[in-house]
Amino acid sequence: MPAPLPAERPGEILDAGLKSASELSGLASGRAREVLRALWRSKTFVIGAAIVLFWVLDAIFWPLFVPYDPEGLVSPATLQPPSAEHLFGTDDLGRDIFSRTLAGARPTLTVAPLATAIGVAGGILVGLFTGFYRGLADDIAMRVVDALLAFPLIIIAVLVISILGPSITNVILVIGIVFTPIVARTVRSAVLVERQREYVAAARLLGNSDLYIMFVEILPNITGPIAVEITIRLGYAIFTSATLSFLALGIQQPSPDWGLTISIGRVFLQTAPSEVLFPAAALATLIVGVNLIADGLRQVLEE
Amino acid sequence: MKDYELHLWDEFRSGRLSRRELLRLASVAGISLAAFGVTGPRDARAQTEPKRGGTLRLAAQYPGKDPESVTASNAGEVFTYQPSLEYLCYPREDWTLDPRLATSWKADPDPKTWVFTIRQGVKWHDGSALTTDDVVATFERLLDPKVGSSAGSVYKGVLSFGNVEKVSDSDVRFHLDKPFVDFPYLVSGFAYQSAILPKNYEMGSFTKGGIGTGPFVLKDYVPHQHADYVANKDYWGKGMPYLDGLKVLYFAEESATVLAMQAGDIDIYPVVPLKGGEPILNNPNFKILRHPSADYRSIHMRVDQAPFMDKRVRQAVAFCINREALVKSLFNGAATVANDHSFAPVYVDTQLANSEIPQRKQDYEKAKALLKEAGVNSVDVTLTTGQYLEMPQYAVALREYCKPAGINLNVNVMPVDQYYGSGDNQPWLVVPMGETDWAARGTVAQAIIPEFPTGALWNSAHWSDPQFDKLFADYNAELDHQKRQQLSLELAKIQHEELPVIISYWIEAQRATTKAVNGFPTAPDNFIDLRATWLSS
Numbered sequence: 001m002p003a004p005l006p007a008e009r010p011g012e013i014l015d016a017g018l019k020s021a022s023e024l025s026g027l028a029s030g031r032a033r034e035v036l037r038a039l040w041r042s043k044t045f046v047i048g049a050a051i052v053l054f055w056v057l058d059a060i061f062w063p064l065f066v067p068y069d070p071e072g073l074v075s076p077a078t079l080q081p082p083s084a085e086h087l088f089g090t091d092d093l094g095r096d097i098f099s100r101t102l103a104g105a106r107p108t109l110t111v112a113p114l115a116t117a118i119g120v121a122g123g124i125l126v127g128l129f130t131g132f133y134r135g136l137a138d139d140i141a142m143r144v145v146d147a148l149l150a151f152p153l154i155i156i157a158v159l160v161i162s163i164l165g166p167s168i169t170n171v172i173l174v175i176g177i178v179f180t181p182i183v184a185r186t187v188r189s190a191v192l193v194e195r196q197r198e199y200v201a202a203a204r205l206l207g208n209s210d211l212y213i214m215f216v217e218i219l220p221n222i223t224g225p226i227a228v229e230i231t232i233r234l235g236y237a238i239f240t241s242a243t244l245s246f247l248a249l250g251i252q253q254p255s256p257d258w259g260l261t262i263s264i265g266r267v268f269l270q271t272a273p274s275e276v277l278f279p280a281a282a283l284a285t286l287i288v289g290v291n292l293i294a295d296g297l298r299q300v301l302e303e
Numbered sequence: 304m305k306d307y308e309l310h311l312w313d314e315f316r317s318g319r320l321s322r323r324e325l326l327r328l329a330s331v332a333g334i335s336l337a338a339f340g341v342t343g344p345r346d347a348r349a350q351t352e353p354k355r356g357g358t359l360r361l362a363a364q365y366p367g368k369d370p371e372s373v374t375a376s377n378a379g380e381v382f383t384y385q386p387s388l389e390y391l392c393y394p395r396e397d398w399t400l401d402p403r404l405a406t407s408w409k410a411d412p413d414p415k416t417w418v419f420t421i422r423q424g425v426k427w428h429d430g431s432a433l434t435t436d437d438v439v440a441t442f443e444r445l446l447d448p449k450v451g452s453s454a455g456s457v458y459k460g461v462l463s464f465g466n467v468e469k470v471s472d473s474d475v476r477f478h479l480d481k482p483f484v485d486f487p488y489l490v491s492g493f494a495y496q497s498a499i500l501p502k503n504y505e506m507g508s509f510t511k512g513g514i515g516t517g518p519f520v521l522k523d524y525v526p527h528q529h530a531d532y533v534a535n536k537d538y539w540g541k542g543m544p545y546l547d548g549l550k551v552l553y554f555a556e557e558s559a560t561v562l563a564m565q566a567g568d569i570d571i572y573p574v575v576p577l578k579g580g581e582p583i584l585n586n587p588n589f590k591i592l593r594h595p596s597a598d599y600r601s602i603h604m605r606v607d608q609a610p611f612m613d614k615r616v617r618q619a620v621a622f623c624i625n626r627e628a629l630v631k632s633l634f635n636g637a638a639t640v641a642n643d644h645s646f647a648p649v650y651v652d653t654q655l656a657n658s659e660i661p662q663r664k665q666d667y668e669k670a671k672a673l674l675k676e677a678g679v680n681s682v683d684v685t686l687t688t689g690q691y692l693e694m695p696q697y698a699v700a701l702r703e704y705c706k707p708a709g710i711n712l713n714v715n716v717m718p719v720d721q722y723y724g725s726g727d728n729q730p731w732l733v734v735p736m737g738e739t740d741w742a743a744r745g746t747v748a749q750a751i752i753p754e755f756p757t758g759a760l761w762n763s764a765h766w767s768d769p770q771f772d773k774l775f776a777d778y779n780a781e782l783d784h785q786k787r788q789q790l791s792l793e794l795a796k797i798q799h800e801e802l803p804v805i806i807s808y809w810i811e812a813q814r815a816t817t818k819a820v821n822g823f824p825t826a827p828d829n830f831i832d833l834r835a836t837w838l839s840s
Binding site (some may be wrong): 023078092093253254268269271 | 557631697704
């Protein structure tokens with residue numbers, strides 16, 4: 001994971017002379033338009049966004065497209081290869097793999113964004129406070145973060161889920177909590193740079209409270225690294241949620257979740273690869289899509 | 304018991320008993336039919352002269368704990384001690400019992416008391432002689448509540464601690480709690496814990512090696528890797544074993560075992576999964592041994608709790624199931640449809656039970672009508688099961704079958720060790736609805752004991768039916784073939800009607816060997832008997 005660089009910020013313009021708050025926000029939105037235009041020109045970003053958009057729309061509207069009930073035992077012939085009737089074939093219980101693959105986007109795209117949201121929210125809080133106040137609390141918090149980062153994500157997740165028991169809520173919480181220190185570290189380093197800028201000192205002179213400075217002054221100026229962090233985390237969340245499902249620790253049967261389906265289907269890999277192949281391909285495209293967005297975003301923000 | 308011999312002979316001559324059944328019943332009762340000119344079961348050994356030598360490699364699942372017969376509860380543990388330890392008798396391919404450490408047995412004077420005569424001249428691997436003291440000590444160890452053997456489910460209500468008596472240097476007498484016609488099955492491989500250990504056996508010492516009377520001496524045990532054995536040169540069975548050695552290889556999961564078999568690392572795969580085993584089952588380079596079995600899954604419904612207190616609700620669930628489709632989709636046809644009672648066709652005296660009770664079939668009209676009669680609009684309940692073999696798939700299929708009748712099953716699949724648990728935490732005995740895997744037993748009675756009588760150890764449905772309990776006691780005491788048929792029918796009817804558990808299918812067993820393996824029998828108990836096995840190249 002490359003260290004995200006702080007984006008060019010409206011705060012720098014402030015150096016030239018104090019501007020009013022409305023002028024500042026106008027500058028900020030101008031910057032946002034500029035970034036959006038640059039993103040639109042970035043092929044990486046557009047392709048990634050198209051892939052992700054496809055799966056998001058699918059996750060919302062799949063009931064309109066699927067030819068069969070994804071949980072229904074629709075065919076007496078099990079483990080069939082793709083045919084006109086069943087585009088991706090049938091699984092070991094005679095369910096339609098095409099329908100299941102389409103429907104499988106929903107559990108994944110529910111768990112991963114929620115987990116990412118928790119991780120990012122927690123990370124921003126911890127990062128802002130530790131970066132802003134420094135001192136002993138910062139030292140302690142960062143050593144705890146170091147300790148957490150020393151463990152591979154999946155090991156912590158497996159450990160916690162084994163204790164709490166597998167459920168969607170637990171998966172979301174675990175991924176979110178494990179992401180918190182990772183995001184916190186990124187946010188903190190961005191805050192460390194920002195807090196030395198003049199606009200922060202100016203805000204202090206104006207007698208603004210610490211909370212106001214953190215959330216109203218600093219936070220808007222570090223949205224760049226946070227945006228990159230969100231997309232990177234989202235990719236990891238999708239992957240982690242699928243891994244937990246694969247290990248039977250996440251989403252449970254009879255959900256068409258991709259990780260779970262791959263886990264069930266892998267025993268038939270030699271004789272009927274469809275049950276693994278299609279959900280695996282779907283999962284791969286989604287992760288690639290999210291990563292393309294992350295790359296595109298980073299390139300644009302770094303320019 | 305002379306009467307019983309004549310009775311069996313009469314039944315056979317009148318055509319009410321097939322030759323197969325005659326042999327099986329006679330062998331269980333310890334009766335020789337030579338006087339009637341009926342020869343014993345054919346020897347399972349191959350026609351050709353066995354070739355000597357070689358080391359055979361056998362696949363086993365990870366033992367759950369340090370293997371030893373007293374506490375065994377998984378197949379990996381059993382496969383580890385069975386090459387070294389032996390039973391009083393052992394089931395043959397046709398379910399008759401082969402005398403092993405006992406040479407003969409009889410019910411004397413009635414099926415409440417059984418006398419087993421122990422084989423003379425058998426030596427332990429350390430050279431000392433097998434005695435009746437060893438046999439008595441083995442059973443007392445299994446029955447002693449302080450030891451905590453896993454054999455509790457086998458002997459509960461049949462044989463109690465302190466009731467195994469040494470009669471002489473050759474005879475051991477079992478004083479049962481109540482008459483039990485099928486008792487010899489409970490000292491065979493079907494009660495896999497009942498392998499004979501030395502009198503002075505120390506718990507936990509089996510894997511140190513050198514313990515047993517069997518054809519192979521354990522030399523080395525490495526957890527989660529392998530166990531190594533050499534042939535027992537002083538084995539009592541003439542000329543056996545034919546192999547020089549044996550290696551049991553442990554695998555964490557079935558797909559790894561399948562790959563190892565394809566790679567040529569295994570000679571025998573004793574229990575091939577019906578799903579996922581296709582690359583082996585469809586490969587012409589392997590020999591596939593198929594045999595009928597009475598393995599089944601119970602879908603229990605707690606009769607003492609909503610929503611299943613009313614039997615009509617339980618019946619409604621049973622009427623939702625398409626059993627033919629299950630057999631096809633879960634087992635590729637390697638199973639037969641069952642009818643919600645324990646009397647599998649592979650057992651003796653079950654013809655009436657299987658012909659007189661109409662087969663329950665998918666019938667949504669009936670299911671809905673039953674729910675209506677019971678005053679129930681819809682049912683919402685969680686079906687819990689373990690992540691093992693086809694169990695989750697069966698649960699998912701059930702969920703779909705039940706939907707159209709307004710019965711909503713919420714499937715909860717737990718890791719299988721958590722589902723069964725231990726001590727005070729055994730979810731499978733508590734949940735309102737659960738799916739459980741049951742292995743085949745030697746007889747119907749042995750299969751019923753742990754699951755159906757009032758207060759049975761594993762009565763997960765919390766079912767209690769005084770009439771069933773009474774008839775079951777009568778059944779176990781009854782020798783008369785016709786009356787046993789009749790009692791079987793009545794017991795089966797109660798199970799079918801009251802429906803504490805749904806039994807949808809009987810699973811066939813499949814084992815695979817390489818072409819070089821000979822003389823490896825299929826086994827009704829799914830366990831291993833390698834003393835007559837040999838390698839041809």
